[in-house]
Amino acid sequence: MSQAVVAVNAGVLLPALAPAIGAAVVLVVDVAAQRLRRTHYMIALVSLVVGAVGTFAGLGMVAGGVRQTLCLPGGGQCMYAADAVASGLQLAALLAAGVTLLLSWPDDKKQSSGSTAVIVSLVLTATAGATAVAGARDLGSWLVALELATLPTVALVALRGARSAISGAIALLTTALVSFGLLALAAALWFTATGSGFITPAAALAVIDDPSRRPILVLAVALVVAGIGFKLSLVPFHAWTPEAYDGAPLPIAAFLAGVSKIAALGALLIVIRAIAPLGAPALTTIAIVAAASMTLGNIMALRQNSVVRLLAWSTVAQAGWVVMPLAAASSAAVFASGAYLLAYVLATLLAFAVVAALVQTRGAARARDLSGYHGLVHDHPVLAAALGLALLSLAGLPPGVLGLVAKVTALRPVVASELWLMAVIAAVNAVLGVAVYLRWLRVVMATAEPETDMTAPVAAPALSAHPATLVAVGLAAVALVVTSVNPQLILGLLGS
């Protein structure tokens, strides 16, 4: 037996390494110099940008193209392999983390809680986990990266220390723990069934001809669906979502809605890719879960009056859309799922950014309540426009073309494999979704007093949000507009 020495290609690992190193640096710097705060963010952004640059090489590779490293000698399997979809997810995760940081940019007026470095490093660590998991090809790194992406978020939620924050943290924590237990079991079962530590089609194919080991593999997949389902907040593993979102600070909620989902999908896609050769039946469960998530998420979102909770429930619904294509086992399905996730993340981040800006302008009480958005279009037309674009994109209606194209993309594989029932359920949920987001939009567009607004438009109140927040809003908005004009910019990332 040969000495297993793996070849490391740092360039390929850069997307995962950069944030990790960034985290370390931040902590070191914090130890060295206490009072600095903006520096941490600078370092973090730089590391994220470096990581993002690292993904470029992998973007838009043709189908089958993959950049891999940590390979066993003798052309053996590799523990890290990033194809186009994975690279796209990594890029999205890094950028989303950047937006999160911008949203949580420290305010000089307020006295710092001293936890700046911790927050930054935790965000970076979780991001590193998210990027790493997208490329992990063996059980070990897969589990570690996934947990690396999860645990810090618990801390981030809890860090604010408020009562609601703790409740959210507890909800998140307990679910996270259990689902990690399940994932560990899943890994063990996978190993039992395939006898391989790698999550690859080759490993899965070994099972096909052995009926006795099949159930084990299926059980493993089921456990994976359950464990990942928690992170994607799919019904019935979703219950923590509103609590955590509501309890956490807005930027962290945005992080949960963005980076965590990317990490979860990255992890899921690896397993799906591996078992794709085994055919669709294993994925019926996904169809059921997806349908349940869409329906319950939309219906519950319809009843929320706190915008954060509304966004949380909409996350549940959108998660259903994200995994729906996976019910049809095909490479197109993986692509579609990734594309939908990216579109969703972009729109959701924009929505969160606008909410954050309003929180800083009008105070949390008003900005977190739906009724506080009455007549926003008159007070802050620009923010209203951005919010409207985000909501319409989530609803999948022009001018939010990106969301619409994403829906088209997500439905294609489903229709292609003739899952008519799933398709019809999706159609119904498209309607429910429109109802959810237009409910918000109507409030935004409502005129304060139908008569007076005609005569003399009231001078818009000053927008006293933090510049960094506004930068985040601007970036997300511009990105959404551009990708709505040409969705190929997003689809192209994931290859064809």
Place this chain on the structure above:
Amino acid sequence: MLLLAALAIPALTGTALILTGRDSVRSSEANANLVSLVASVATAALVVATVITRPKVDYQWLPSLGVRWQFSVDGISAPLLILTAALGIAVVVHARSYPPHGGSPTTFYGCLQLVEFGALATFLSRDAVVFFLSFEVVLIPMWVLISRFGDSHDLPARADASGRFVLYTVLGSTLMLVGILALVHSAGTANLDALAAARGAGLDRSTQMVIAALLLVGLGIKIPLWPFHTWLPPAHTIAPTAGSVLLAAILLKMGTYGIVRLVIAPLPIGFGALAPVFAAAGVIGILWGGLACLVETDLKRLIAYSSVAHMGFVVLGLSSGTTAGLQAALFANIAHGVVSALLFFLVGGLKERWGSADLATARAALREVSPRLGLALVVGFAASLGLPGLVGFWGEFLAMYSAWSPAADRPEGFMRVLAVLAVTGTAVAAGYSLRVLRLIWSGDRTSPAHVDAHGGEWSVLAVLVASVLVLGVAPGIVLNTTSKDVSVITSEVSR
């Protein structure tokens, strides 16, 4: 290039207007009207040029999904394009007489422009997915028009109407999307011309039926086909005049147009199998809508129900599967576009004058106090009851004829029963038309007096009345345009 310009102008104007809607209303009212008037006229000119030169545009857009920007004009879409462009001007001109209230005028005109853009793109697009996207473009602007600029007497009703409209339509269009994707996947191309040329080759009957059913339900909601019509009356009742006009005259046509493009041409077998059901729904719609009009007391609702009836004739013609039937349907499309536009402009003006569109309250007889409105009303309802020599006649008569002698693969006996029922519908139409005339046109009341139509309103009404007459006397104008492409679809040797 002309074609892209024709699309770009309304799109950009609309967006610009909506984004720059912040200065003082009084000044922006006139400016916005002027801007959008100029834009509409330019668009109309370009559309006409496009229809004449028949250019083709084909750009790569979403290679990942194989979606291309493919636009072109053929005989089937040409009349609809002209109609859209013309009404695009008309609504703006008419709005000079009745400035919008309920929100900033720039938003109002911007939404009008966007609706026009969406309609034009729908009729121009040759890519099934792009067709769907354009189909969706009109939703939000129309939703804004209804929910912001609609009748503000009853705000809950307004919210209900706008919500109903957008949700119901989204359901339809998403089902349509599923159908489109299935079609594109199984046929292997998204190009409508290629799909039409293939005539469903390689798709077995059951597949065709499933896809056709999805598409028919999805598009049927837009038409609106009985029993999916209940969103239409509230929407029309609440919507501002311009909204009602665009909704009735253009948006409904997108449904029937889509059926021609996406169902009849690419899925002849599947459609043939479902045609009887489809036709039956259409005929039920004819009678249902007509009867409802006999007792409806809100004028706008009444016209909305009459739209259901008229679109029933279009559906009947489509289902017959013959060239005559398709010609009838396309002509009836245009006819209803002109007539319903005329009636909604008229009724919108009346509602402004009366304060409500309620027929129960006593009004001044139009013939006494406002002869011009009276004339327009008489012509409009005469055309609406399918009076020969006016635009309404040809489509409906030919639809009934084609239902009586349908294509070979249709159940002849059943279709003939439907034809007879449809004929009965024309008598009901006469009933409600004369009812309205007797209620508000004749009589000797001269109070409360109101001003007669003049300026922008009168010019719009006059032009529409004229076109009702011209198209009624010379239907060949439309029929000759469409005939070639129609006979290609039905692959019928014409005699």
Place this chain on the structure above:
Amino acid sequence: MSELVLQATRMVVLAPFVASVLGLFVARRRFASAVIASTGAVVTLLAGSYLLYAVHHDSLAGEVSTIGALPLGQLRMPLHLLVDELSAIVVFAVGIVGLAIQLFTKWYLHDDDRYGVFTGTVSLFLAGMLLVVLSGDLVLTLVGWEVMGWCSYLLIGHYSRKDSASRAATKAFLVTRFADLAFVIGLIILASGAGTTNIRDLMATWSGLPGSTLLTVALICLLSGIAGKSAQFPFHDWLPDAMEGPTPASALIHAATMVAAGTFVLARLFPIFVLSDPARLVLAVITAVTMIGAAILAFGQSDLKRLLAYSTISQISIMLSALAVAPVTVGSGPAVLYLLSHAMFKALLFLAIGWLSVLVAGTSAVALAGGVRHHKQLRVPLGIGFLALAGVPPLAGFVAKEYVLGAAHDNISELGSAAGWIVMVAVGMSVVLTAAYCTRAWLVLTHLSAEEEVTHEAAVKEAVEVEDVSIVAIFTELASEGGIPPDSAPASGSTVTDVHAEPEHGHADIHRSARLSVGVLAFLSVVGGLIIFTPLVQVEPHITWWLAASSFVLIVASWAGVRFLAPVDGIGDAASRLGADRMALFDSGLGADGVYVALASQVVRLAEIVVVADRQVIDAYVRGTVVVTRWIGVTGERVHTRKPSSYLVWLLVGLLAVGVVGVTTW
């Protein structure tokens, strides 16, 4: 065909149409609209007379293209006009009546603020009628047919300020439209059977398969529409109400045009109509019932205009009955002949009665009583009219009626079908009844109460000259036929009309042009019968003499009878013998209107059901979704107790479910 004929044919239809469109623009200005309308009518008449000349002189006949064929795949729709002897002569007649009515209207409505609209509508009406007459294509027939219907709606409802008028108009249109449903179906059947709407082609096709059920169905459907337009039983009741319209409109609708259109269409389709005996029997029965019923009702009318209306219904059914019985050898000649003569004398009667009604302000028998004695210039026209109507030899009505009887006689002798007997008997009875109500009307018009006799003696001398003046006026002005009427004539008649002739409500004196039109019609009513000696109608002049003699006897008998019944007191109304309540019943048309209303109310009830169903059933599922959604949401909120422990339970339960589903569905 020569280019000139083509243009003339198109001109016939185009001229009145253009006139109506132009008239719309100048509707406010009386003179302009009068000029336009009259010009249109004149042009039509000239073109029509040229057609008549061309058709007979150079024996030209053929089709004329109009707006070009419509591209409809398997269905050919050339939309041609068809010129032949039949259409030419009817065009000529319609042209004359139309011109006469235009001229008369100019005077009759001279103080009506909507004269322009009215005369424009009349022009459009004429265009519709002429289109029906010249149509060589079923669709064009339908177009003209319905346009006429719409114009009659507008004309009857001209006094739209009166609710009774607008009700009558609505009733007229709805009844005819309802009857037309079957008509349309019939046309569709005929067209689809032959794959074309060209009348000559489809007649050729259908002639190939005589006795086919589909043909019978189609023809019976056509009969329904014809019965509607021609006001035959059971659709007859709209016509008397239509008297709400101005008298010229009544003359137009009842004389030459709309009511006769059915006869014409059937005559046009006669070659295939004879192929179906059932259809002919149906027509015979319908006409027989209508003929007698309407005549009886006519006798009992307390309003002379309504009397004329019912007489029209009865007369139309005589024409139609000719078509029901005429053997192929005889053809549609008798019907057409009756159509022409009826056009003349009925138009004459209406205009004369209208004239008189203007002078005495009213059309009721009471108002008109003795009118002819007071206004002597009307004695001759009215007398001629009633004599012709009664069918007294040798006037036009007599000749035509004899031909109808002859047709029935030939039918019995040649075919011996039941239709022949039915028609023979019915016409025989109608001869008596017609004579009866004509006599009654004449007696009422000429009756003077005792005290009036006195004043009348004074004017008796003038009366003589009045009479011949009117006659002279009539025949001299025949020369200047078709001249544009003077704007306001210094009515020469005013000098001769006696003291009573001063209009009660300040209406201007009769214009020369109006008087002229009455005169022309009177003249034609007298000599119209001679047309049989011309080649203008395809009838070989033969009269069954014993029929003629017996009918004349019948006429005289019934004249004597009524004369005997007529009371000397009151207004000398023989009908008063019926008793007031029975007359009221007659006036109400035996309650036919009630039947229509009952039917309509049934439809309305159905409509109410539909509306309820629309709100409560169709819309229920829309609202239902909302309810369901809300319910699920509420339940969802109840389930989401914010307890972390419950989340864990869900998690594992979900895991269990997912695992089970996964393993089972693999």
Place this chain on the structure above:
Amino acid sequence: MIHLWLPLALVCVLAGAGAYGVIARRNAVLVLIGVELILNSANLLFVTMGSVRGDALRTGQVLTLFLITIAAAEIGVALAVILALFRKRGHIDLSEPGA
């Protein structure tokens, strides 16, 4: 050399007990312990299978070490949060609805 079914049975027992603890226990710490049981069942399964299949990478054993480490990290975070919860509420009962 023990027979294979014994450790597998133990795996099942551990996993079952852990699941039960997670569901039934209200005390956060006990729930934590339940999770640990599940993790340990996974460990045991890894070790067993690793020993059955002697692959070059010793995947089973290696992954066991991985899991133990991650579990330790988890416990750290978990206890911290539970402590915070106790500070805020004075109890760590998970059956209490959150704020």
